[in-house]
Amino acid sequence: MKSVQTANTETAADKKEVVLLAVLEKISIRLNTALAVVAGASMVLICVLITVNVIIRKFVSPIFGINEMVGWLSAITAGFAIGYTQIHRGHVDMDIVVDKFPPLVRRTIYSATHLISMVFFAFVSYQLVVYANNMMKEGTLSETLAVIYYPFIYLLAIGFFGLTLALFVDSIKFIIKGDHK
Template sequence: MELLNKINRVINGVFMWVAGIVLATMIILACANIFCRIVWLPIRGTFELMGYFGAVITAFALGYTQLKKGHIAVDIVILGFPKKVQRILNAINCGTCVGFFIIVGWQIWRYATNLWRTGEVTETLRIIYYPFTYAVALGCFALAFVFLVELLNSLVGKKEDGK
């Protein structure tokens, strides 16, 4: 179980590093575009790239945010139940989320494969954008893996802090 927790932390840590690098790239691109607009030479495709970069950042941050319990959780009702019932409800929730995000990731992966096969490109820059779509699918799979590890921890009775 500890191995799965470690793999989970490593995968989502790497995704956060990549998201951080993409975010830094977005900042540099936005600043450069603002400067270039002052001299009437805006960078072509900035808006387009910002959208794709934003999608990658969001998708790659999902698993890490869940790992750190950074998502909003409304558990006021659940906290009134005994610990065993809380664990069961948590397991049901995690299992549902695993299934949902596996399906979402799979469908996005299929869409990305379709984009790849058809050779679709962006409107302004004419670049392929299936890699961004695959990245979003990977982010969904990473989130599903976080929920899977949480489900297994819940079933064996481990708390979130590993005790």
């Protein structure tokens, strides 16, 4: 009787883990998809700005401060797309080497790399917030357009947070299910 109760308790705990994982995965997918849509819109805006600048440059002077605008939009594009890229496995992976190892070694390698990556990008996100706070306190403005740009740094921190969340979900999924794909 006692072994049946233990089995039922473990099953209930496993179900809670799976439900929690599903909720975290849904949050990660929604957040990173929304960020990817903004990244796409930012990329389109970059293309429009550069195209308009090339065309009007033939007739009048170029758009003032376009380098700064394209730089900010590029940061948003890259920062907001990385979490989505992680979810969809669009990054470079060293499967050729790692897949030749036994399952326990593979599991250890993937667990370690996910953990190290997650900690690193959480730290990056945190440091970007600290940097943005300093820029806000100092009242720093961009050189050409004299625009406050700490909001762009906060946005970049959000993008790295999305990546951290995606890595966290991948880590948990890997621990529970034992696969990384």
